[in-house]
Amino acid sequence: MAHRLRPEGIAFAGTAPVRLVFEREVAAAPEAVFGALARDVTGWTAWFRAVTLCRPLEGGAGRELRLLGAARFRETVLVAEEPEVYAYRVDVANVPGARAMVEEWRLRPAGTGTRVRWTMAVDGSAPFRLVLKASRPGLAVGFRDAMTSLDRRLAG
Numbered sequence: 001m002a003h004r005l006r007p008e009g010i011a012f013a014g015t016a017p018v019r020l021v022f023e024r025e026v027a028a029a030p031e032a033v034f035g036a037l038a039r040d041v042t043g044w045t046a047w048f049r050a051v052t053l054c055r056p057l058e059g060g061a062g063r064e065l066r067l068l069g070a071a072r073f074r075e076t077v078l079v080a081e082e083p084e085v086y087a088y089r090v091d092v093a094n095v096p097g098a099r100a101m102v103e104e105w106r107l108r109p110a111g112t113g114t115r116v117r118w119t120m121a122v123d124g125s126a127p128f129r130l131v132l133k134a135s136r137p138g139l140a141v142g143f144r145d146a147m148t149s150l151d152r153r154l155a156g
Contacts, residue, residue, distance in 0.1 A: 001094060002074075002092050003092065003094075004091065004092055005092065005093055005099060005100050006123070007089060007100075008100045008121075009078060009089075009102075010102065010104065012089070012102040012121050013087065013102050013104040013119050013121045015121075016100070016102065016121030017123050018121070018124075018129050018133060019119060019122075020119070020122075020133075021118070021119045021120075022118045022140055022143040022144075023115060023116065024115075024116055024143065024147040025113055025114065025115050026113055026114050026116060026154070027151055027155060028113060029109075029112070029114060030114045032114075033083070033107050033116060033150070033154070034107055036154060038082070041054050041056045041060070041063055042055055043153075044065075046149075046153060047146055047152075047153050048146040048149070048150075049145060050068050050142050050146075051065065051067060052067060052068055053066040061076065062075055062076050062077060062088075062091075063075045063077065063088060071093070071094065073090045073092070073093050073095075074093075075089060075090050075091060076088060076091055078102070079104075084107055084108070085106050086104075086105045087102065087103065088102070088103055089102045090103075095128075096125075097124045097128025099122075099124045099125070099128075101122045102121045103119065104119045104121070106119070116147060118143055
């Protein structure tokens, strides 16, 4: 059953009780990566395998997202500063134990490409936090694969 999460701002990405941070370089320029993250929201399903649905809501101020395994989220975009940062918070989720979630994508030039840093900041019940921490290796693989796929998509 879906439940409302605590509304947090962008600062939560740096202060959350659990922060999972992943980084990878891609060949595409920051502007192209930002476009794939923030403007082509429906395109997430083409490059992030875990995402089965992603669509903008409220003229782009929010998103609806579904993941493999039936997790569902309704999100509010907190920051969309091209080409450096795209961040959103989860307002409603059907994930048991989740209390607050913010995800932040930071982009910075790396030669002719981009250094992508994804931070997943969360708070939740002790079992939720434990499961999330244990999921770190799988999330790292998913992020790596998504960045490889995004890089191919942007090169084509």
